[in-house]
Amino acid sequence: MSDDINPIVDSASEDKVPDEDVKELMESHDLDQDTAERVQEIMDDLGVDEDDAVEIEESL
Numbered sequence: 001m002s003d004d005i006n007p008i009v010d011s012a013s014e015d016k017v018p019d020e021d022v023k024e025l026m027e028s029h030d031l032d033q034d035t036a037e038r039v040q041e042i043m044d045d046l047g048v049d050e051d052d053a054v055e056i057e058e059s060l
Contacts, residue, residue, distance in 0.1 A: 029054050 018026065018033050025036040029050070035057060042053040 025050060025054075 016033075018036065022033065022036045022040055025031055025039050026033060029036070029039070031039065031054070039050065039053045039057045042048065042056050043050060046053070046056070048056070
């Protein structure tokens with residue numbers, strides 16, 4: 001039964017590790033991980049570049 005719990009913990013901790021695009025946004029725009037992830041979502045959803053996505057996120 002403990003084997004059932006460990007994969008959940010492992011996958012939850014993997015969600016906390018930002019991917020390369022999010023890391024780049026965090027470094028280049030001095031963003032925290034949550035904000036960088038939202039900026040990445042804006043870029044993906046709206047098809048805007050990262051500067052525009054950061055401006056959109058800051059205006060929300």
